[in-house]
Amino acid sequence: MSASTDREAPGAATARRPGRVRASWLLAVLAALVATAVASVVLGARDVSASDVLAGVRGLEDTLPRAAVAQRVPRTFLAALVGAALGLAGAVMQGVTRNPLADPGILGVNTGASLAVVTGMVSFGLVNPVSHVWVAIFGAATAAVFVYAVGSLGRGGPTPLKLALAGAVTSAALVSLISAVVLARADIAATFRSWQVGGVGGASFDRIGQVLPFLVVGAVVCAVSARGLNSLALGDDLAAGLGERVWLIRLGASFGAVVLCGAATAAAGPIGFVGLVVPHLCRLLIGVDHRWLLPFSALGGAVLLTSADVVGRVVTRPEEIDVGIITAFIGAPFFIWIVRRQKVRAL
Numbered sequence: 449m450s451a452s453t454d455r456e457a458p459g460a461a462t463a464r465r466p467g468r469v470r471a472s473w474l475l476a477v478l479a480a481l482v483a484t485a486v487a488s489v490v491l492g493a494r495d496v497s498a499s500d501v502l503a504g505v506r507g508l509e510d511t512l513p514r515a516a517v518a519q520r521v522p523r524t525f526l527a528a529l530v531g532a533a534l535g536l537a538g539a540v541m542q543g544v545t546r547n548p549l550a551d552p553g554i555l556g557v558n559t560g561a562s563l564a565v566v567t568g569m570v571s572f573g574l575v576n577p578v579s580h581v582w583v584a585i586f587g588a589a590t591a592a593v594f595v596y597a598v599g600s601l602g603r604g605g606p607t608p609l610k611l612a613l614a615g616a617v618t619s620a621a622l623v624s625l626i627s628a629v630v631l632a633r634a635d636i637a638a639t640f641r642s643w644q645v646g647g648v649g650g651a652s653f654d655r656i657g658q659v660l661p662f663l664v665v666g667a668v669v670c671a672v673s674a675r676g677l678n679s680l681a682l683g684d685d686l687a688a689g690l691g692e693r694v695w696l697i698r699l700g701a702s703f704g705a706v707v708l709c710g711a712a713t714a715a716a717g718p719i720g721f722v723g724l725v726v727p728h729l730c731r732l733l734i735g736v737d738h739r740w741l742l743p744f745s746a747l748g749g750a751v752l753l754t755s756a757d758v759v760g761r762v763v764t765r766p767e768e769i770d771v772g773i774i775t776a777f778i779g780a781p782f783f784i785w786i787v788r789r790q791k792v793r794a795l
Contacts, residue, residue, distance in 0.1 A: 469734070470734050470740055473734055473744070474744070474747075477744065477747045477748060477751065478747065480751045481751050481754070484755045485528065485754060488520060488523070488524040488527065488754050488758050489517060489520045489524055491761065492516060492761045492762070492765075493516075493761065493767075494766075496516060496517055522651040522652050522653050522655075522656060523648050523650075524757075525651070525656055526648045526651035526656055526715060526716065527648045527651075527716075527750075527753045527757045528750040528753070528754050529656065529660070529663055529715075529750070530648065530712045530715055530716045530719065530753055531722055531749040531750040532663075532667075532746040532747065532749045533666065533708040533709070533712040533746075534708070534709070534712055534719060534722035534723045534753070535722055535723060535726040535727065535746050535747075535748050535749020536667060536670055536705075536749065537552050537557075537666075537670070537706075537708040537709050537723050538551050538552060538726060538727050538745065539723070539730070539738070539741055539742055539745035540670045540673065540677070540702075540704060540705040540742070541557075541705050541723065542727055543680060543681065543701065544680070544697075544698050544701050544702055544705070545611065546680065547608045548728070549608045549611065549612045549724070549786060549787070550611065550723075550724075551721065551722075551724035552705075552709045552712075552720075552723045553619075553720025553721055553779075554612055554615045554619075554720070554724060554783070555592065555595050555596075555611065555612075555614075555615035555618075556591045556595050556614075556615040556616075557588045557592050557595075557705075557709045558588070558709055558712075558713050558718035558720065559591065559618070559619040559622040559623060559626075559718055560587040560588050560589075560592070560594075561584035561587045561710045561713035562584075562587070562622070562626060562644060562713055562717065562718045563625055563626050563629075564584055564588075564590075565583055565584050565714055566626050566629050566630060567583075570632070570633050571629075577659070577714065577715075578658050580714040581658070581711050581714040581715075582710075584709075584711065584713050585662070585706060585707055585709075585711070587710070588709045588713065589706045589710075591618060591622065594618060595611065595614045595615045595618050599611035599614040599615075609787075612787070643717045644717060644718065645717060645770040645773060646716060646717035646719035646720070646770060646775075647770035647771050648716050648753075649768065649770075655715065656715075659711045659712075659715045662707055662708075662710070663707075663708060663711050663712070665704075666704045666706075666708035667704070667746070668704075669701070669703060669707065670705060670708070670742060671742060671743075672700070673697060673701035673738075674738040674742050675738070675739065676696075676697035676700070677701060677738040678737060678738050678739070679692045679697070680692075680694065680697060680698070681738075716771075717772060719753070719771060719772045719775055720775060720776060721775045721778060721780070721782070722749050722753055722775055723749070724779055724782065724783060724786075725778060725782050726745050726749045726752055727741065727745045728782075728786070729748060730745050730748050752775070752778075753771060753775070756771045756774035756775050756778070757771045757774075760774045
């Protein structure tokens with residue numbers, strides 16, 4: 449098991465981040481979330497007024513602007529929920545593996561969920577969104593176990609670079625399998641092509657209600673694991689010396705992260721880099737104590753994905769750019785920066 453060189457003891461971070469600092473950042477993140485949610489409802493191919501927003505929220509869709517609002521409200525909720533799930537899952541994965549490069553997209557977890565959903569729909573005729581979530585969770589778990597096993601081979605165990613390489617190779621292989629499955633069904637190829645990029649268009653409250661229970665379960669399991677993740681940050685031996693069951697902490701936290709990734713992927717497709725960028729930024733703001741880091745990562749993920757959806761709708765009006773493309777533009781340079789930083793520290 450590898451330990452990130454830029455980790456520090458939770459107690460040290462707590463001492464440098466007094467409660468008032470965290471409270472200030474909490475208010476700032478909540479304000480940012482409210483602002484992005486409002487922007488998501490107001491901005492798009494057609495901007496709307498305050499009166500149209502109120503009418504659209506009440507279900508009065510007698511004009512085009514009000515109909516646009518009625519479509520954007522569930523889309524905003526879905527973007528916030530998926531972003532929160534991915535941000536939280538990324539923070540948990542980084543804590544479980546003590547790997548700063550851990551991310552549901554980079555480690556192939558989201559791609560595994562995508563392959564499971566596509567295979568289930570094409571081969572077994574699964575059409576119920578709830579069944580999509582179940583098979584997505586199975587695919588995410590299978591991919592996570594496989595990548596971790598491959599990344600653990602050789603000397604040094606699962607180092608950050610080995611896990612990232614194993615995840616990249618696995619993702620590439622799974623994407624090829626997805627293409628092979630979809631190409632055999634020309635009638636659904638166009639739909640899958642858009643879903644594979646990752647987006648929140650076409651959201652509805654019925655769709656949200658079907659994945660919400662899974663997101664809640666995953667979030668609760670991750671939240672319960674916060675104290676154990678703090679112990680893991682000190683190292684396996686010390687955590688065991690403190691009376692923690694290391695294997696149980698890893699199993700429980702990983703289960704919560706996999707459920708979140710599977711449900712988020714089933715709802716919006718394989719959106720990458722949210723789980724990489726957000727936890728790192730949150731650590732800079734509030735420290736490494738997972739009791740604070742996990743909820744902040746969830747809120748930060750909601751802000752990032754909602755903002756990315758707004759940007760994708762505004763920059764190419766009246767067309768749209770899927771949110772998965774926007775997060776890739778943000779996350780890819782961030783990933784390169786983290787890799788270079790780890791190499792410098794390793795010298």
